Amino acid sequence: MSNDILVLVEHRDGVVAESAHELLGRARQLAGSSGGEAVAVVFGSGIDALAGQLGAASRVLTVDDPSLAQPTPAAYQAALVAILRERQPLLALVPNSGIGMDVAAGASAATGLPLAAYATAVEVDGGAPRVTCRIYGGKIDATVRFRDGRGIATVVTGAFPAAAGQVAGSPPVERVALPAADSRVRFVALHRPEAGDVDITREAILVSVGRGIGEQENLEIVGELAGALGGAVSSSRPIVDSGWLPRTRQVGKSGLRVKPKLYLALGISGAPEHLEGMRDAELIVAVNTDPRAPIFGVAHYGATVDLLDLVPALTRRLAG
Template structure:
């Protein structure tokens, strides 16, 4: 079935695509609702939320920040399967014709936003950090080039926007209104080419980095695998644990359960010491709410310094051992 472009009538309505995992709406769903409310207000339209899953019937109330909850509750929608969810979502968008569709730029949302835009023949804006309305035009800030630059783009007509998690306060999207609730008629789900087989539990972790108060995080700047010991020694001196950014985990230097960021875990420790991490948006997403962020990097322009409270421009291979020694010395004094 090839994509078919349609003339989409220009309403001022906004459709948020709720994200669901483990029988719950995820945090980013409420962030999307917070963003969606601002856009709907700017356009003078209504805010709807597409809530697809199984067991959703009893959970529509949690989406009370929207004016309309369009829900589907079916066994076929229990696990996220890109083809299935896209098919249902496409049917919803074609029938409702919203001006803006807001999707999470997450591991599941990324499988919906761009294909949906291609099928509808409307533009897609990836990596959005902010979305607002100016004189009836939807405007977005998209972080491109690993967060080094921000593109301000304008959408004259309808479009799909993928919003980076952590960009809006979830609290603002946890409304307790009484939205109109409508059950979506499911499109035909025969002739599917993909299916869910099983969920793979994360490997049992010797350390749960989401519970640690002190994290020493290492990135590419650590250079060689042998240098990981420097981070481990500091973590041990501080009574914390070592975690890492994606490239080190992809290299197999550290297990997946130590990865912080978009495709890893979100952490909120009391101290996050980022060593040799440049601060790609996908990493910042997982750690920007840490209470105290200290960053060490050779590049003074690295984006990590924009979220860090304290920064050191220097070589982690020199700074880490100096820190370990100093921590041990002070502890010895105490």
Template sequence: MSVLVVMEQKGDAGWHRISLEALAAGQKLAAELGVPCSAVVLGEDAGIAPLSAELATKKLAGAWAAGHALLAHYTADAWVAALQQLIAETQPRYVVFPHTYQVRDYAPALATRLGQVLISDVTGIHSGPVFVRQWMQGKLNAEYAHKGDGVCLVSVQAGSFRADEVEAGSCEVKTFVPQLEAAQLRTKPSEPFREATQTVDLSAAQVIVSVGRGIGEQENLGLAEELAAALGAELAASRPICDAGWLPMERQVGSSGQTVAPKLYLAVGISGAIQHLVGMKGAKTVIAINKDADAPIFEIADIGVVGDLFEVVPALTRAIKGAA
């Protein structure tokens, strides 16, 4: 029994940001089961050499470099065939993927080819192992346990596991050459799917100041903007703020916005609706400022400040500037 993590690269820019989160999830799952964890990167030999060398610096039982000319550009048929062959050779019990647009394209086909299940968009892993998924935009959590003898495929949601928790170590890089022929590929490689262009990627932010309806009016956003500037943070918001047009939709955090996992998330005037918590629950430290002592945000906050944000935020900004 073992765990295999399928890594995904993003052109010449290195790993897709969720790949390292998937690797952290795979290491956690393997530790829970007391079994080895390995990882694989697919592509053309020269293109994946630096990435497989990076995998060699992680705490893994081994890293696979699955290289072939027909893997130089992504196609679902090539990825499915290559992974099916690698799974047949290595016999993992669990295969973990980052829940990216590319994985959504080919992983269901791979599961069907294997005659097995895909538990997608997992947000947590508990003893068992039990995999947690969200229903109804985060209002409910559902728990899944894989039964049977076959391999189980799992994709993990962005922000659910922390990339900085990947354990370092060393391992051997092994070469895997899948048997692929051009006739197997029913589609030609095309331009990768591109998400809507954003001027800010909140998922990469280390510090976020997020504002909710407690700010009252658009003219009061300056308080949060000044605090964000003092902290060197990105400014974000809950859905009502963006729906009102006070901030652009790309700055929305939540089930219908961006999923974030910063080191510090400072929630200003946010009550803590479940749709918002879904998007920021991966934050390492949460500080909440709200005058309502019963606000749900305090249930998940590491530090809670019950008070008027119009008094607390300016005082906090002055203190930060004074300490700089």
């Protein structure tokens, strides 16, 4: 058994994901409290060089095999289970991404280690982890401890600052053998987002539109406002489901999690599935004709006016 804090590192095309920096930065701080080390765990093929991007870790454990070139649940789970059994860390931090949720849930079932999902805060106090999780679609925050003091947490994007994990250095790499896995799922193809579209997770200003926009042609005024503000247009799910904007613009549970400096919510009611994707924005301004709309529960500023009146007036004001 150790007091180490493990971090499962996601990466693509030779670049470590932002989530890895967020989790490693936090793991370093937690390791200071637990008396262990922050250990990065990387699965893939030809990945030794990634250690150069993981300076926040004290050590890097790699499982390097051609069969891990793309994430497949069985192989990734088998690799993580082998490491958890052998190293017995105090805590394993996994990104709450599509891949991470899959791998962490499987590893929890296989090892019997409890899983705290949708974590937004992680502490170590009294030598044991304490994790705050979003439950019921983000309506309630629950703070939990693991029964035997050890466990796995999947952490939502943006829970910790990435800067704390962006540390120069190249920690030692230790290779771990790939255990045999009963791989009934085969990787077929990677579908990348449409080329040329904006990455709303990286935009500082999002003008987000919901069903209150009424008709597709009204999107034009929203695009003009986003242009005047120097931001991008995002949306709630119904707008994407209607085919009015591409899926890459959807904010929420089944879309993308965003954390811009400004999130302007236009005609969005604020359903829990939408709030899950944007409630961590630095400044939320909501425009909705219904004063009881739940979006006002998370907004810093709000206006109960018709967005079709406000948006062109605001664009004119910004332009003039």
